[in-house]
Amino acid sequence: MSAVSGGSAFSSEQEAALSRGDVDVVVHSLKDLPTDTPGGLTLLPPPGREDVRDALCGSTLAGLRKGARVGTGAPRRVAQLLAVRPDLDIVPIRGNVPPRLRKIETEGLDAVVLAASGLRRLGLDDAIDELLPLDRFPPSPGQGALGIQVRTDASSAPLRDILSTVGDLAVDAETRAERALLAELHGGCSVPVGAYGRTLPDGRLTLFGQVSSLDGTEQFSGTLTGPAAEPEKLGAALAASLVDQGALTILDAVRAVLAVS
Template sequence: MAQYLVGSRASNLAKAQVREYLRPLRERFPDTTFTHRAILEGGDRDRKSPMPDVSAVSGGSAFSSRQEAALSRGEVDMVVHSLKDLPTASPEGLTLLPPPGREDVRDALCGGTLAGLRKGARVGTGAPRRIAQLLAVRPDLHIVPIRGNVPPRLKKIETEGLDAVVLAAAGLRRLGLDDAIGELLPLEQFPPSPGQGALGIQVRTDEASAPLRAILATVGDTAVDAEVRAERAFLAALHGGCSVPVGAYAHTLADGTLHLAGQVSSLDGSTQLSAALTGPATAPEALGAALSATLIDRGAHTILDAARATVGAA
């Protein structure tokens, strides 16, 4: 009987994602044992320092580096990430498998609706992309930086006197917190983080891991895989990350082609560049690179360089 160790972050959301992913695998492979192991990341240990500082100390991503290190060392056999937390390049010897479908990709405003918020309302979020997108639509809002797991951030509406907070709808749904959603923000104005709503299934590429990769391939969704690969290729070509305001969303059209929309914003939301392209689902990385080139030609790098300089100086 095969036995595998499955790593993830220690949050309730991460545990829910592991359960979601393993459920069909346990049904299909009843003689295979999957055991979960929680790994505390730098971003979970330090919730006060600026994210670039936490990432630097972590040696990479604040929300994935320790899990990837454990996987590389053979301490776990696979890791279930939130795909949006993962850098666009995997460490040598590791790879991503197709995710098993995708939850709601949209951001959710909790506490009210965007149009219904009072002038100067206090809205909690720590993500530069969300801050920029909110200010582009409602420059009067007062943004309050918040970090932490989903339930504590949601509770800050009460504990810190916020009018609303912005969270990923996928996380709220996976935790059974749908009732907290006041409004799902429209994708046209609020394209999500690349990969949002999808799981990042990371494994080793060595020969010994081949049997596990074969098992996991049975639950992979090739259409979703193409969509998130296009989004992440767009982000990679812009040399972006979670510290700069980049949003992207790809979806498969009825004819099987891939439609990718992307957005780059200044941190204060005063400047936004948006574009969209359609291309074959068989070449998602080429589509992502082509869309990034379109926005670079329109000045995206100038906006992102300014955002990086501001975040780095903070």
């Protein structure tokens, strides 16, 4: 058996390698994986989930000076930061986690925003100054979870059976609801959509979603609760509620800006 891991820009290449039979398993960061799974491949339930929150490194939000320079490359994080602190100077940054952390020193940033899950998987918990609250900073759909893909052909059945035993069904329902919301809004990792699903003690599933304008001046949000057995239906229903509020106007404007940037 061979496997490969990664995400974002590498997802399509990895899926192609899986389809060809070059590898048998692909492990992605689920938030970087497109909501459409190619034919012949299947997405297995994630094996648990790390902290879903975003982390501010270098300062707390309240501790940032007026006009502080904060690094992030994600439109969602930019929008959410500006909604809370419109005075901030957002600096685009790219790269892996350690290089982005070092930009606090190398580029004179006051802080950077990163996924808490990535920091913790790398043993960088000490770099976290504040975990941003979910009600104002809902994460990218699927954040903190792994997306494990295998082929659907008969030869892969034993592997699928083995890997399915480590899947967390509650996390699977939560992330499926989040990704369904994103799919209904025709979004991706480049649009400012945040979502967070949570399994309640009574077994039902609750989903919070948020759509923001790039400058943070407009935000539409909502929460719905429904059966955990129907996560896609819950995500679609919440997406429809956000559309009724006017979310598509924001998303169309965001796509127009990103298309020429």
